[in-house]
Amino acid sequence: MTEPETAPETAAEILKVTDADDVTIFVTRWAIEAPRAVVHIAHGLGEHAARYGRLGAALNSAGYTVYADDHRGHGRTGEAMGGLGPLGPRGMLGTIDAVHAVSEFAQSQHPGVPFVLLGHSWGSLLAQKCALRWGRELQGLVLTGTRLMMPPFPDMTSFNAGFEPAATPYDWLSRDAAEVAKYVADPWCGFSPDFPNEEMVLLGGPPTDAIPASLPILVMNGAVDPVGGEASGAALVDAYRAVGVEDVTYLCYPDARHEVFNETNRDEVTADLIAWLDAHS
Numbered sequence: 662m663t664e665p666e667t668a669p670e671t672a673a674e675i676l677k678v679t680d681a682d683d684v685t686i687f688v689t690r691w692a693i694e695a696p697r698a699v700v701h702i703a704h705g706l707g708e709h710a711a712r713y714g715r716l717g718a719a720l721n722s723a724g725y726t727v728y729a730d731d732h733r734g735h736g737r738t739g740e741a742m743g744g745l746g747p748l749g750p751r752g753m754l755g756t757i758d759a760v761h762a763v764s765e766f767a768q769s770q771h772p773g774v775p776f777v778l779l780g781h782s783w784g785s786l787l788a789q790k791c792a793l794r795w796g797r798e799l800q801g802l803v804l805t806g807t808r809l810m811m812p813p814f815p816d817m818t819s820f821n822a823g824f825e826p827a828a829t830p831y832d833w834l835s836r837d838a839a840e841v842a843k844y845v846a847d848p849w850c851g852f853s854p855d856f857p858n859e860e861m862v863l864l865g866g867p868p869t870d871a872i873p874a875s876l877p878i879l880v881m882n883g884a885v886d887p888v889g890g891e892a893s894g895a896a897l898v899d900a901y902r903a904v905g906v907e908d909v910t911y912l913c914y915p916d917a918r919h920e921v922f923n924e925t926n927r928d929e930v931t932a933d934l935i936a937w938l939d940a941h942s
Contacts, residue, residue, distance in 0.1 A: 687737035691717035705782030709736030883917030
């Protein structure tokens, strides 16, 4: 298994969870004693859990234990499945169930401790679906680089168009060239997903009143993110409020791109996240 180079803060426990289809899901845990809450990070498409080491360390310092799984077809999980890309049994639906299996495992390790699901990009779409089905298990939902997933769906091949002339095909991720360079050099990042478009359609649709009205939700987007951006994030927030969710916060960062935790203002974003977690745990 060829693993990417990672920063020192990404050194953590690597755990395994077996999902309902007998797929082994690899989970990175940054743990502290007696956390005030547990945060489960669901990463985006074409990346992996170890990229969240800096955020995990910051959350540990603030009093939170963090779990981040490598989704099916990604990172260690993808390598163990035979290669990056394919999602395995039941495709996207199986992947959603696998994310929930990790959430259940994390909660079992910390009974009675508040639990927050944090999804970024594709992970935010998976998290939206998890919250519709299992929202009563959550004490908070955080969505970053996200959108209301309604047609027309975004064209992944055009994400960099607004940032030309660009130094790389991934300038849309962040204004921080060093962070983009790390993504480009990472062997577990940037691969094309190996599933048909109709699988992404399964993640579409607006929120419904199946989501608990009492579930606090935080949406954090970069204003010029081609995946979410200011308008798509606002549309998602409006949709949650329209179905009766009582506590929805929207933070949109001017000039920021897709990966808000890897942006030039990442310290501000992380501080905002911690302030929201502190207020809801």
